[in-house]
Amino acid sequence: MTIAFDNSYARDLPGFYLDWQAAAAPAPRILRLNRDLAAMLGLDADALTPEFLVGNDLPPSAHPLAQAYAGHQFGGFSPQLGDGRALLLGEVVQEGQRHDIALKGSGRTPFSRGADGKAALGPVLREYLMGEAMHALGIPTTRALAAVTTGETVYRDAGALPGAVLVRVASSHLRVGTFQFFAARGEGDRVKKLADYAIARHYPKLAGDYLGFFAAVADRQAKLVAQWMLVGFIHGVMNTDNMTISGETIDYGPCAFMEAYAPGTVFSSIDAQGRYAYRNQPMILGWNLARLAETLLPLIDADDNRAIEKATEVLEGVAGKYHDAWLDGMRRKLGLAGEDAGDAALAEDFLKGIEGVDWTLAFRRLTRAIDGPHPLPGVRLDDWLPRWRARLAPNAAQIMDAANPVYIPRNERVEEALAAAQEDNMQPFDDLLAAITQSFGERKGWDRFALPASDGFGPYRTFCGT
Known part of the structure; x- marks a missing residue:
């Protein structure tokens, strides 16, 4: 097959990666192919062979490489992480937009740190589902071009599992940790080169403006x-x-959607202290951006004190940017008319009233309370409803229906789909995928995708695919 890969990362950033090849997959089989995404990329879906999609038969234009990066993991700094089970194959340019095509689960690299570099089928399919759900919800995200089984077995705590590769598409794989890798080594010239590359790729109007670049990244991430x-x-x-410079969601590991609203919700089995709990995500946003700021200080200003002052001013504005974006979205979810100084309090009081209630259903069914009582048991909104009705837009129901999804990747349905896939039954996966890629608007026969987990489902825990 032929794909006209460009390779700007390899060409412009020598020394930022290691050339590498995917491990041989003995019997690759395309499990699912995202034909809509292939078309968006200008690729012929019928020409995407399983051998190509696992990296074993690449066109001459490909330049497979493992990217170098560092990172703070649960607050502790690791100076060398890098693509331990991933390879960037190259970039395709479509309608002026550059897109990385990368493999995840393609085998060991020099960054694997003793791991096998492989991926099991379950985590690959989870990432496929989550990325497509986020895309349908209008949230910037990496996406899956394909899920391919490799024909070999990988071993995890759960035992022997079928191996798979995810083919991931991103506007880039540049991370906060990419900057940290070179800054930690005192390689300021490479930090500058990386910043110039990131600006040219994602923020071309900010050429040479490193403070503006930092502010733009902060805005997107907020x-x-x-x-x-x-x-x-x-x-x-x-x-x-795991935080991108482009502002896309990346690395769907132990992720999940909250059902019963509880601000302290944690699903990940490796987040023992709740660092990344639901309510902490805005705080961690600022913490991560502070780490990016540290790498850029010499570029922001030659005087250390002035650089810190300028970066701090941007950082101090992050909470406001986040809150403005959150409140703007909350106004749509609540169907409010225009803007009012009391809207933040109105939204917060609604959240207090729905603690313990299903998050998605609470908002979706609130439209029924425009002219009647709230139709969900357990809500405490008698005093709140008149205040809310006084702020409603004339077309509130339409605004709310467009902002509040009916179908999300509910945890029981996700686990059901992944378990069936282990037995080579992809029907539950396909049914769930169909629902979550048509998130808005109720459809007959899809009730099971709109309801919370059954009573017997129990506390939910997610696990890292490595």
């Missing part, structure tokens, strides 16, 4: 986390190596 919070999404591993 809006992204606000969108996560509005739909009840919990990333689970907001390490600095």
